[in-house]
Amino acid sequence: MPIGGRKVSPTAVEKESAVVASPISGREVELPAMWNRMFEPRVLSDYGPDGFARLRDMAGGGGTESLEWCYGCNKCVPVCPVDLVGEYGPRKIHRKVQTGVDLLEDPDLWLCTTCGNCLRVCPKEVDMIQIMPEAREGALAEGNVPSELQDVFQKTFRYGNALGENPRRRAQWTRDAGVPVKVLPKDPSPVDVLFYVEDYWSYHPRGQEAARAFARVATALGVDFGILGHEEKTLGDSQRLAGEKGLFDSLVEDVAATLSKYEFNRIVTPDPHGFNALVKEYPKRGHTFEVLHYTQLLAPLVDRIEWQRELNLTVTFHDPCYLGRHNGEYDAPRTLINAIPGIELVEMGRCRENGYCCGGGGGGMWLDGFTRDHTTERLSERRVREAAATGADTLVVCCPYEVSRFEDAAKSTGNDHLKVRDIIEIIDEAMGHGPAAS
Template sequence: MSLALQTTTRPTFWRIGPVGKVLFYYLAALAILVFLYGVYGRVARYTRGSEDPFDRLDDLPERVFDAARLALSNRKQLDRDAVAGVMHAFVVWGFLTLLIGTTILGIDMDLYRPLTGESFFVGEFYLSYSFVMDAMGLLFVVGVGVALWRRYGRRMERLHDRHTSREDDLFLAALFVLGVGGYLTEGVRILGTSTVRDVSFETISFVGWFVRDLLLLAGVTPQQAAAAYPFVWWSHSLVALWFIAWIPYAKPFHMFSSFANLVARDEKAGVRLPRVPEDAAPEDIGPSEIDDFSWKQLLDHDACTKCGRCSDVCPAKAAGRPLDPRNVILDLKEYREQRDAGGEEVPIIADGGSSVIDARTMESCMSCMACMDACPVDIEHVTQFTELNRRLTESGEMDEHVQDAMMNVFQHGNTFGDPERKRPDWTDELDFEVPDARDQPVEYLWYVGDYPSYDERNKRVARALARVFEAAGVEYGILYEAEQTAGNDVRRVGEEGLYEMLVEDNAVAIGDCEFDSIVTTDPHAYNTFKNEYPEFEDCEWDESSVFHYTQVVADLAEAGSLGLSGDELDYTVTYHDPCHLGRYNDVFEAPRDLVDATGCDRYEMPRNRDDSFCCGGGGGGLWMDFDEDPKPSEERLREALEDTDAGERVEKFVVACPMCMTMYEDGRKTGGYEDDIEIIGLTELLAEAVERGNSTSAL
């Protein structure tokens, strides 16, 4: 290496002196010890939580790799808010680069030099290092600057709530001071060292050199910079060491807890719910004190960054219901911290009175999982909310309308309270006989569901699907009066015991039949048959043999079994993604393919696929009364008529879920949309297209 390259470096601990260097290392060691003690306290606190029902740390290397990929890609942050995603990427990548760069310098100073007597922090390595650090550090400062602007300049509503505190202000301020302070320290060093050597090569540190030029313009001489450097260096170093020590005790800890939460995530969280232990006493079902939450759920509470994304997408909050998913998580965290500090013990959840969470708050949840889909750190809101509902159920504080529905299920196997013998009455108006799967082998065992069996409007949907199956020559059959409620929403309102009874009864009825696959009308039944029933020993099928009718019929259409040419209908329509079909189970294209196969002119609503807005019927919402303005169904219909590209030209609002049908028919009346738009089941649209196609063929 040439002599010039050997001197191309920067001095370390310049003008700090031996005593200052020893003091710095002492303070650094102290900061690290305080940091480690805080991390130990956090981890020890998680161990006081209950055991999690799922294995969260199996195949740990792959989990860590997947978590790192999610964190570094910022994929979840980019969803729905590209500016926030890019901002967060700048902050994360910049912070990690600065951390790695500081570590490299420490390795050179404290390991490599003492062992070899030489330094690798010179020449081309130094020049490359300086450029990368300046470039990534600039991204870091820009990212923090955008965060400050969004919080205080633009004052985004979702970033401010009752849990917003000085801690949030201090965190952003500390990051900004660290980023800007680093460049100020660099600029002062470059200007100051010009009194003793040629620093022209430092132009590679383009931000530091820019600060150096600003200092010169401000009238600062190299001699003044050299004199001020120790003060500037110590100021920056002390802020950095304080920040390290502070991390485990405040908001900065989310840098660790969020990553740990991604490592321990359950990809089926909310889609499947944990079972209640068989030996659990009634008083042990659902959390009655803070340590009844599992260690993963306590980690969830610490991972929350208060970003408000879950609040923004929550249909219950938008409708004015007393639920904000963020506040539930943070209320539980705050209560835990108060209890750990010796605060008063109160019930976790109760109907009115003094409790951490009010019963009406949990009853408001529609189990749509929009909060979980939006959460960038994979907090499992719905799982915790369901367990809170279980506690309400066991303490006898369930909503009276839900109680009535549950009693109907217990006595009659359906939420309507109608006799079991009337379940197949919807078939009476068909001009053919629907096969009985109990009497003959079938390819598809069709689970019809409560609403298509008992609700007059949804009976038309069931009959339309039967006509589609007949037209396609499908070998199918139903269970007739042996069918009972599938129980997806029974489980999500907290009635685990009743749900398990339904699993046993339905599994026996289905197990007595000979079939290849199960097909459901209702996405809610599809979800629980596919993702939850197979975890019970009574169930003899696996998730690969369960389908929603849109998947089956889409295959039939593609194979030409429906005889559709693609120009049978000419309606202008929009399609609504049901939560349990789309967000829960990623079935997005099959329903759209079917709409397109009829020839309809389909327009997407702004909120579609993963971002779809709930109808309001999930999680027991169909059975409850809330003072809402607007109702989720009314808001969704407004969106269809005002926010789609077709606007008021939309004639039909296509649904693929019986609950959605019920909620939107109600919303059409209460929202004043009866003359503006028609709610139509996808099967009705298909049946009409098939009928027209057959009529044309006959001609």
């Protein structure tokens, strides 16, 4: 009861034993002393507001306060991809902060992939897409950052890409494309489409195969496009979500300055993370463009494609979180897949709005070593198992992160028979190019 304006904890009265009679049957049950406490009122005093206050008062501020809104309904936990391979979910994080855990020093801070599935179902709109980047920014300021991630930040700052590659090698993939690719710094004439290749299609061997396939398909369809070559830098959305807001702001300034030098009507990128940055983050900083994912560019042109081969493939499709849940595009990739002759599409149980995460978002692309110590398996391995269970022989993707992630996962889970290919590679093959042509 309130005494002197303050609440005080009640005095617990415990007995050695208690006998309780059922009001229905009259049967008596003897309870030991440990059960006596349920018969006395208690004040819950094992948590406080300090952890939430620290998050709420952090620099940047606007989203971290929503963690306090959680009222424990638990809808987020069953849809959280990390919880399926560990112990996770916004409700669990809320409870840990409530009981005194410092999120800025806890491994949970780095396990979230910002996939957005929890926000999709949360009635209180607890927004991990804002909470995690802001909390991570605070952790970075205190020097609490996994070494793998710190390495990526340093490479991005120095080279303009997460892989630490020489910027002058950005356009090397074009040499074996089989079609001319306009490099704007060498030929700055206007183009309809500025093709923003991003890091993994520029440098990763499997990504380069997809980039060359896109160049052949776009050329065959008469798309007037050019690339920035050595002047291109990563758009930086994954770095932002991993907490490096300052690095992201610097990249925005550099990218905007580069884009201002050339004339184009729209930007097309294969990277859902880069797409998300251009659609949602760059306009906040005064830079607005017409932006398409490459599947959105090609889907309306599908009737113009001249197919040369009928492929005998059963495929299943993985929805990228940052193209699907974050930006609402589920149909363009499927339009392309269903148009390819000889393709049968079978959906996984977790697809479209409830699609499972590959584990690469929110900086997770570079944290496999870190997450291995806190989960039973990688999210990409869990997803490959789901894909294999459909009976498909090919897992189809449309995000540069996913081909390498899923190919590695197919090997580590013993599903080597499951081929992983980007949609553009299959289109390219069905048009008469690619593996079957050699």
